[in-house]
Amino acid sequence: MLKKNSYVMISALILMLSVLVSACGGTNNTKGNNAATNTPAAETETPAATEEPAAQLRSYETAKGAVEIPTKPLRVVTDYYGGELLAVGANVVGVEPSAFDNPFLKEQLKGAEDVGAPINVEKVLELKPDLIVVMYDESYEALSKIAPTLHIPYGTATNIYETVKLFGDIAGAQDKAEQFIADFNKKAAEGREKLKGVVDENATFGLYELTDKGELWIFGDNAGRGGQAIYNALKLKMPAINENAKEQTVQLSLEALPEYAADYMFLTTYDPEKKGEELKKLKESGVWRGLNASKNNTIFYNDFDTYYRYDPIAIMGQIDLFVDMLVERAEENKK
The missing domain is CATH 3.40.50.1980 (Nitrogenase molybdenum iron protein domain)
Incomplete structure (x- = not known):
């Protein structure tokens, strides 16, 4: 009876060990086979770092x-x-x-x-x-x-x-460039329309600059100071002597200024320390006071930082500034 019981106990122990070994093997298979856990293979792997697409x-x-x-x-x-x-x-x-x-x-x-x-x-x-x-x-x-x-x-x-x-x-951004040009042309046309009857179509317009060292310059259509707005957009005329100049900037002596004078004169002053000394001297000079533009109140003293600029956005903004100052001065001179 003892032997029989021992045989039964040993058999039961062997059976339990067999089940345990099978279970361990099954667990290993589950880890190696995603289908057993219904988990997609991509989810069990460490995802690779997302790379930015290379710029074209x-x-x-x-x-x-x-x-x-x-x-x-x-x-x-x-x-x-x-x-x-x-x-x-x-x-x-x-x-x-x-x-x-x-x-x-x-x-x-x-x-x-x-x-x-x-x-x-x-x-x-x-x-x-x-x-x-x-x-x-x-x-x-x-x-x-x-x-x-x-x-x-x-x-x-x-x-x-x-x-x-x-x-x-x-x-x-060729499309944005085309749109900017379209907007520029529209604003320029509007400006020209506003000036009809305000300024004589044969009048001349000059751009000048005085420096803090007393140097005097005249500018063409592409050296800032409003050239693109005045000559390109509004299509106003340069002084004849400057129209044929090869250089965009010409330094003038005070004595030569009357030769380069215009019916309408716009002066910027480069004076970083805001001393105002050279401008005062110029205004008090007999040459300056003798200019037709001075006598007719058609000289404009403009801010350097505003009119020095020549980028497209500045040029667009300068159109309105020039038109407004010419219209306002015409009204003032009528009084």
């Missing part, structure tokens, strides 16, 4: 050779082309310091940072641009190691149409 690039030809640039740049750093890039909707994240004094750009540059003048390479690196556009190339090699860099020398474009088309192409 295109070749852009420059004087320094072909440069591979993004077809749609997302973060642009520039020195002196802030307004040109903003005009076509580019995201300007860094720009030289004087751009922040441009009254036409202040709102649009609220999110941008000062990259210095000359441009500070370390600051540019912090901003992580995917495109850099510079007027001056002193740091070109260093900047090119940060991101694709385009050197666009001053004077590459000669008027607002060429400028907007150029930067629309650079920013991959």
Whole structure:
């Protein structure tokens, strides 16, 4: 009886061990077979890090050779082309310091940072641009190691149409460039209409600047000071002697000024310390007081920061400023 019981106990023990071994084997199979747990294989593996798609690039030809640039740049750093890039909707994240004094750009540059003048390479690196556009190339090699860099020398474009088309192409925003030009043409036409009957169609208009050193200059249609707005948009006439000048800027002596005088004269004064001494001397001079524009009250003294600017957004804004001042002065002179 004892032997029989022992045999039964041993048999039961062997059976229990067999079940236990089968269970362990089943557990191992479950871990190795996702179907057993209804868990998709992808969910049991560690997911790979999501990679950003590579930006599409295109070749852009420059004087320094072909440069591979993004077809749609997302973060642009520039020195002196802030307004040109903003005009076509580019995201300007860094720009030289004087751009922040441009009254036409202040709102649009609220999110941008000062990259210095000359441009500070370390600051540019912090901003992580995917495109850099510079007027001056002193740091070109260093900047090119940060991101694709385009050197666009001053004077590459000669008027607002060429400028907007150029930067629309650079920013991959040809549609926005076309829209800007359409808006510019519309505003220019409206301005010309407002001036009908206000100024004589044969009257001449001159742009002048006095410096804090007493230097006197006259400007053409593409050197800032409102040239694009006056001559291109509003189609007002230059003084004949300046119309044929090859240079955009000509320095004048006070004695030669009457030869370059216009029926309407717009003077900006470069006087960073706001001393006003040279302007006072000019106004008190016999030459200045003897000008027809002085006698007819058609001289306008304009703010440097507002009229120095020549980017497309500034030019657009200057149209209204010139039209308004001419209309107001005409009303004043009637009294």
